[in-house]
Amino acid sequence: MKNTAILLIDCPDRKGLVAAIGEFLYKHNANILHADQHQDPANNVFLMRVEWDATDFAFDLADFPREFEGIASRYNMRWRLERSDRPHRLAVFVSKYDHCLVDLLYRHQSGELPCEIPLIVANHPDAEKWAAFYGIPFHVLPIEPGKKAEGEAKQLALLKQHNIDLVILARYMQVVSPTFVAAYPHRIINVHHSFLPAFIGAKPYHRAFDRGVKLIGATSHYVTDDLDEGPIIEQDVVRVSHRDALDDLLEKGRDMEKAVLSRAVRWHLDHRILVYGHKTVVFD
Amino acid sequence: MKNTAILLIDCPDRKGLVAAIGEFLYKHNANILHADQHQDPANNVFLMRVEWDATDFAFDLADFPREFEGIASRYNMRWRLERSDRPHRLAVFVSKYDHCLVDLLYRHQSGELPCEIPLIVANHPDAEKWAAFYGIPFHVLPIEPGKKAEGEAKQLALLKQHNIDLVILARYMQVVSPTFVAAYPHRIINVHHSFLPAFIGAKPYHRAFDRGVKLIGATSHYVTDDLDEGPIIEQDVVRVSHRDALDDLLEKGRDMEKAVLSRAVRWHLDHRILVYGHKTVVFD
Amino acid sequence: MKNTAILLIDCPDRKGLVAAIGEFLYKHNANILHADQHQDPANNVFLMRVEWDATDFAFDLADFPREFEGIASRYNMRWRLERSDRPHRLAVFVSKYDHCLVDLLYRHQSGELPCEIPLIVANHPDAEKWAAFYGIPFHVLPIEPGKKAEGEAKQLALLKQHNIDLVILARYMQVVSPTFVAAYPHRIINVHHSFLPAFIGAKPYHRAFDRGVKLIGATSHYVTDDLDEGPIIEQDVVRVSHRDALDDLLEKGRDMEKAVLSRAVRWHLDHRILVYGHKTVVFD
Amino acid sequence: MKNTAILLIDCPDRKGLVAAIGEFLYKHNANILHADQHQDPANNVFLMRVEWDATDFAFDLADFPREFEGIASRYNMRWRLERSDRPHRLAVFVSKYDHCLVDLLYRHQSGELPCEIPLIVANHPDAEKWAAFYGIPFHVLPIEPGKKAEGEAKQLALLKQHNIDLVILARYMQVVSPTFVAAYPHRIINVHHSFLPAFIGAKPYHRAFDRGVKLIGATSHYVTDDLDEGPIIEQDVVRVSHRDALDDLLEKGRDMEKAVLSRAVRWHLDHRILVYGHKTVVFD
Structure with a gap:
């Protein structure tokens, strides 16, 4: 079975979002498998899906909410984390x-x-x-x-x-x-x-x-x-x-x-x- | 320019329609190029389109209404004749x-x-x-x-x-x-x-x-x-x-x-x- | 179960084909349900599929080859008859x-x-x-x-x-x-x-x-x-x-x-x- | 006329790519409009297209090769920069x-x-x-x-x-x-x-x-x-x-x-x- 994590985000669009998320994932040793963003200029909304191999990830995915909290609140994100090992x-x-x-x-x-x-x-x-x-x-x-x-x-x-x-x-x-x-x-x-x-x-x-x-x-x-x-x-x-x-x-x-x-x-x-x-x- | 005649018909469906139209066209020396029928069983309607080469046709197409009148009224047809030489x-x-x-x-x-x-x-x-x-x-x-x-x-x-x-x-x-x-x-x-x-x-x-x-x-x-x-x-x-x-x-x-x-x-x-x-x- | 007969034909194209087949079917009391023809001008071939309700047909379908033989040979047809009651x-x-x-x-x-x-x-x-x-x-x-x-x-x-x-x-x-x-x-x-x-x-x-x-x-x-x-x-x-x-x-x-x-x-x-x-x- | 820059990249896939590019763009005040990545696991290749509004970008796009050189060589990138103002x-x-x-x-x-x-x-x-x-x-x-x-x-x-x-x-x-x-x-x-x-x-x-x-x-x-x-x-x-x-x-x-x-x-x-x-x- 695949062991990947999928993060889905939507939030107001602003500069630095891709950098912040990329940096967070890199810092915690995520191997990104897919990433896709969409910007809706009419409503100024940023939407993203990113999937990474969780095998070497730096912390347990159960701790994701605590670890991600800082970024999420700074950028006013709605987000959810899905796990391929939990079908x-x-x-x-x-x-x-x-x-x-x-x-x-x-x-x-x-x-x-x-x-x-x-x-x-x-x-x-x-x-x-x-x-x-x-x-x-x-x-x-x-x-x-x-x-x-x-x-x-x-x-x-x-x-x-x-x-x-x-x-x-x-x-x-x-x-x-x-x-x-x-x-x-x-x-x-x-x-x-x-x-x-x-x-x-x-x-x-x-x-x-x-x-x-x-x-x-x-x-x-x-x-x-x-x-x-x-x-x-x-x-x-x-x-x-x-x-x-x-x-x-x-x-x-x-x-x-x-x-x-x-x-x-x-x-x-x-x-x-x-x-x-x-x-x-x-x-x- | 093509010289064909196209006959379009709809009428109540009944036996003998294809035979009657086929016979009429054959008798007058039509060389049929395309013929297509559709029967609608729900409404008992017969619809047909037939196109023939008018070159050797037995009479002038201007006389078609008079010649076709017998069949048309016997079968209660709505019909129209179109001519490729009259674009x-x-x-x-x-x-x-x-x-x-x-x-x-x-x-x-x-x-x-x-x-x-x-x-x-x-x-x-x-x-x-x-x-x-x-x-x-x-x-x-x-x-x-x-x-x-x-x-x-x-x-x-x-x-x-x-x-x-x-x-x-x-x-x-x-x-x-x-x-x-x-x-x-x-x-x-x-x-x-x-x-x-x-x-x-x-x-x-x-x-x-x-x-x-x-x-x-x-x-x-x-x-x-x-x-x-x-x-x-x-x-x-x-x-x-x-x-x-x-x-x-x-x-x-x-x-x-x-x-x-x-x-x-x-x-x-x-x-x-x-x-x-x-x-x-x-x-x- | 439907009780229909399907006749499939291909033969050299010539005048009178539709009339001959239509007349044959009408004479034997066929109630045509679908009929479709195709003329291939490049090869001068006529192809036809006609399906009729066999319930009131004038003779037993087993006798079709004998009854249809005259038309088939006159027009040099390849043909086959299929029956919906013989799946x-x-x-x-x-x-x-x-x-x-x-x-x-x-x-x-x-x-x-x-x-x-x-x-x-x-x-x-x-x-x-x-x-x-x-x-x-x-x-x-x-x-x-x-x-x-x-x-x-x-x-x-x-x-x-x-x-x-x-x-x-x-x-x-x-x-x-x-x-x-x-x-x-x-x-x-x-x-x-x-x-x-x-x-x-x-x-x-x-x-x-x-x-x-x-x-x-x-x-x-x-x-x-x-x-x-x-x-x-x-x-x-x-x-x-x-x-x-x-x-x-x-x-x-x-x-x-x-x-x-x-x-x-x-x-x-x-x-x-x-x-x-x-x-x-x-x-x- | 739009004034955007489009960066197209392909290189061997490895961790940190998204973070590095995201950080580079953010640091130089890029407002990302579209970003799309593709990872080819069979060939271990990373491909990316990112487009940003160049209006407030920190340096002249003519200097991009010099500024981007560090990242490009570190990750062994093939890349090109396109500009919407140069149709x-x-x-x-x-x-x-x-x-x-x-x-x-x-x-x-x-x-x-x-x-x-x-x-x-x-x-x-x-x-x-x-x-x-x-x-x-x-x-x-x-x-x-x-x-x-x-x-x-x-x-x-x-x-x-x-x-x-x-x-x-x-x-x-x-x-x-x-x-x-x-x-x-x-x-x-x-x-x-x-x-x-x-x-x-x-x-x-x-x-x-x-x-x-x-x-x-x-x-x-x-x-x-x-x-x-x-x-x-x-x-x-x-x-x-x-x-x-x-x-x-x-x-x-x-x-x-x-x-x-x-x-x-x-x-x-x-x-x-x-x-x-x-x-x-x-x-x-």
């Missing part, structure tokens, strides 16, 4: 459509997704065979009508019990409440089956078909309290024509959904995403 | 942004667009140098505030005088009135600088930038009375990232606008588009 | 890389691939768990060094015994012999992990990485005696950059391989492909 | 096909290409009208058969006289000699009308058509002594089908050629390209 723990939520779940599980097994998947949560039992195949505990926790609070409380307890870091809504057909969102701020990723902001809401393929668009798309985004309005992580499209019936749109769309969701999950797990206002910076 | 006459409307105009004029000169362009209409004088370069009469006909009806009346008179078949709004920054639209039903092509139906209306790039989308697009469509709601002809997208400032979106978008508008014009001139409900069939 | 029987060949196999099996279960898959043939045992999951017999038939003829004879016997119509080489890492190819002319589909004809042969990703290309691709094609030279069915590409290590190319490439192979299989099963010289026509 | 001077070479030339000139006028274009060199007179329109001196310098050395000597003298920094071969149909290449190392950009390394050499569209590929492409690259083997800067593709005749490939290809060439020129002028072995790093 995220991910819960996948699913309903009946299982293509995104199946895609994620296969990529996980292939080594594309550096994480643990200790559980799958479903409001329908249909996907259980996949959980069984991959040996992942499968929890059917349907949300009863009018009892969303109780249902979500059970889900949240389960997530807490398993130390879940990231929740993936893999075509999970329930709107999650503000309470649920608050428990995982910018740590719930959803896939919407349209090229947002086109066709926000229900039945986007039907509406795309009726409108006669020539491309259909899918969007992965962090979930916020505003439905389909969270920070966009990735989008992609595929061409359709008059020869495509509604069912063809659904079928072509599935491949887009898998693509944009799996890329979003991968980037999140690689700690490449910084949420910034209502947008994301995806360091590449 | 469309096209008017380009432009404001200050000239990239779409310049692209169309170059493609025309290169032989990509089989049409005549007898005039350019502008509400700003800026594009005149291009008209002069290509030797195309340039008419500055600004629409005075509160005097749209008078302004459009002048424009329509000019179009009529020049026997214009097709109007291209090449980033023309004026909404045309229902009266204008009615004079050229499904014969006005506009380019909207977003991936419709996302960002309908004004300043789509600004709104795409604010929303943090990962792809921006452009859409060409026939103009109807509902702004930005006409039948879509073509759409395309380009990837953007956090590194792209608003100006970069505008710049990348220009290439999309040129692409979707020029394809739409080309397909219209090749008589490959059938408007069908609120959608288009683009025969390829 | 193709498909064998998937696989080695160690299982992503294409897994993708095909999932699409088959989802109803995207109208076929039966009675067996999987492998030269390594690794993929057996997938066969077990989907309940498909799994045959490990390795090709011993120097004993390709014997090994392939066993494979061919197995295919014959199971009435296999189509062989899919899903990243099967063996070159098949001319004898094998001759048994399934234009009925073996391979996926090559490059954008052919770039990087023909071994280790295309390594060579793409060394060359510094900015896009990598994958190609599905019918297998012929010339390695990687068979008629191309589908190709696609994905963008790479200096940030992508060789492993990233392999990973991104897997998604392309799945895409181009599954589309090729789908189109073959829908009887939309005509091989024509060294090329394919894919009717859409 | 590159660009010569466009053209033959008969003028679409790339026309595209570049329009983008230049639109402000997309930060450079001066003091001359156009042609071996045919056809493109002169464009030079006249844009007011750029146009030099017809044909290469006589057997007299390449003399012809190129005249061209090189002209380029030297006009202090040309970058030569663009905009579908210029002459192979340039090693002598010419040596005068502008990694400063000659060519566009090849195929997706290299597919269809190296002459008539790539004809060969793509004959091979039956499903995508055609174009490639921009730096010119080296090995024809079509120089470091690739950009590539793009467009879909084709059996409906596309050879002429359609040429037409669709023109749009790809314009796209990949103009992007390459833009990136070169923005000093975003580092040639590295036989490849390019394009900082974005």
Whole structure:
């Protein structure tokens, strides 16, 4: 397993930031593997991702907050430190459509997704065979009508019990409440089956078909309290024509959904995403 | 110059249509070059485009309505006949942004667009140098505030005088009135600088930038009375990232606008588009 | 299950073809669902695909050769009739890389691939768990060094015994012999992990990485005696950059391989492909 | 006009590089606008591009070599400094096909290409009208058969006289000699009308058509002594089908050629390209 540390920073832009961070890391014997900065001149914001080999690092990463405190407060930084030796723990939520779940599980097994998947949560039992195949505990926790609070409380307890870091809504057909969102701020990723902001809401393929668009798309985004309005992580499209019936749109769309969701999950797990206002910076 | 005839048909679907049309054309010695059909099972509609070499055709194309009348009425067809030896006459409307105009004029000169362009209409004088370069009469006909009806009346008179078949709004920054639209039903092509139906209306790039989308697009469509709601002809997208400032979106978008508008014009001139409900069939 | 008949034709182009075929089908009460023609002026070839609802067809499809013989010989047609009620029987060949196999099996279960898959043939045992999951017999038939003829004879016997119509080489890492190819002319589909004809042969990703290309691709094609030279069915590409290590190319490439192979299989099963010289026509 | 400095570096990777460069720039009051690094672990190479606002920089940029010498030699750097207030001077070479030339000139006028274009060199007179329109001196310098050395000597003298920094071969149909290449190392950009390394050499569209590929492409690259083997800067593709005749490939290809060439020129002028072995790093 890789043993790297990833530092993500955003703060007001000013002179000396790169020098201060570079000097700090050099002084503590960091071997920088990747570094990427972005300056937003309109908002005077500096954003940075830097990853280094932690093997020879001068102090234990547990002490990072104390050691970095001086620089962080001097430059008024928001920051977080991630560690590749502490892979995220991910819960996948699913309903009946299982293509995104199946895609994620296969990529996980292939080594594309550096994480643990200790559980799958479903409001329908249909996907259980996949959980069984991959040996992942499968929890059917349907949300009863009018009892969303109780249902979500059970889900949240389960997530807490398993130390879940990231929740993936893999075509999970329930709107999650503000309470649920608050428990995982910018740590719930959803896939919407349209090229947002086109066709926000229900039945986007039907509406795309009726409108006669020539491309259909899918969007992965962090979930916020505003439905389909969270920070966009990735989008992609595929061409359709008059020869495509509604069912063809659904079928072509599935491949887009898998693509944009799996890329979003991968980037999140690689700690490449910084949420910034209502947008994301995806360091590449 | 090619000497072909193109027949475009839509009618209720029923048995015998292909046989009837095939027999009619064969009987009159048509050498079919292309034929394409589409059946829409949901609405039970049959749509067809057939193109033949008119050189040895049995009768003068001017007599086509009389000769085809029997079949057309038996099958309840809407149809039109187009002739490659009668190229469309096209008017380009432009404001200050000239990239779409310049692209169309170059493609025309290169032989990509089989049409005549007898005039350019502008509400700003800026594009005149291009008209002069290509030797195309340039008419500055600004629409005075509160005097749209008078302004459009002048424009329509000019179009009529020049026997214009097709109007291209090449980033023309004026909404045309229902009266204008009615004079050229499904014969006005506009380019909207977003991936419709996302960002309908004004300043789509600004709104795409604010929303943090990962792809921006452009859409060409026939103009109807509902702004930005006409039948879509073509759409395309380009990837953007956090590194792209608003100006970069505008710049990348220009290439999309040129692409979707020029394809739409080309397909219209090749008589490959059938408007069908609120959608288009683009025969390829 | 659909009950349709698909007729695929190629012949020298001449007047009356559409009329003759249309008349034949109408006379026998065919309800045409799709029809598509292509004329190749350079080679004077006419190609056609027509699909009709066989429910009310005037005679049993088993009698089609006899009934169609007159037209076929008059116009010097090569033709074949396919029936949607007789789904193709498909064998998937696989080695160690299982992503294409897994993708095909999932699409088959989802109803995207109208076929039966009675067996999987492998030269390594690794993929057996997938066969077990989907309940498909799994045959490990390795090709011993120097004993390709014997090994392939066993494979061919197995295919014959199971009435296999189509062989899919899903990243099967063996070159098949001319004898094998001759048994399934234009009925073996391979996926090559490059954008052919770039990087023909071994280790295309390594060579793409060394060359510094900015896009990598994958190609599905019918297998012929010339390695990687068979008629191309589908190709696609994905963008790479200096940030992508060789492993990233392999990973991104897997998604392309799945895409181009599954589309090729789908189109073959829908009887939309005509091989024509060294090329394919894919009717859409 | 922007007043920024751009420093491009490559050197053996080792600890302290980012700190040293960051400290140097901070010490001299640089306001960093963009910074991007790339580490190549396979070859242990560090590559960096950093751009800063030169307005308040501590010393005159003319003194940069002397001031930076210490760091550069300590870390064994290859480096160059570019200045946005000294726009590159660009010569466009053209033959008969003028679409790339026309595209570049329009983008230049639109402000997309930060450079001066003091001359156009042609071996045919056809493109002169464009030079006249844009007011750029146009030099017809044909290469006589057997007299390449003399012809190129005249061209090189002209380029030297006009202090040309970058030569663009905009579908210029002459192979340039090693002598010419040596005068502008990694400063000659060519566009090849195929997706290299597919269809190296002459008539790539004809060969793509004959091979039956499903995508055609174009490639921009730096010119080296090995024809079509120089470091690739950009590539793009467009879909084709059996409906596309050879002429359609040429037409669709023109749009790809314009796209990949103009992007390459833009990136070169923005000093975003580092040639590295036989490849390019394009900082974005």
